[in-house]
Amino acid sequence: MNYMELHPMLDNVSVACHNLHCSRRQLQRVLKKLCEDKRIVRLEKGKYVLQ
Numbered sequence: 001m002n003y004m005e006l007h008p009m010l011d012n013v014s015v016a017c018h019n020l021h022c023s024r025r026q027l028q029r030v031l032k033k034l035c036e037d038k039r040i041v042r043l044e045k046g047k048y049v050l051q
Helices: 002-006 013-020 024-036
Strands: 040-044 047-050
Touching: 002 013, 002 047, 013 024, 024 040, 024 047
Parallel strands: none
Antiparallel strands: 040 047
16 A cells, blocks of 8 residues: 555556565455455556555
8 A cells, every 4th residue: 555655546567566576466466455445446457546
């Protein structure tokens, strides 16, 4: 969430993975959970925004 607060529009998962030093799969799991909790919204494939 801290990363999303600094970058409200996440439009490149690969860049976020590199910046967060995590795997793509780890980040996808976190993003899915945040979507389920209604904390972020998935706009399209690989694009997320804070709600």
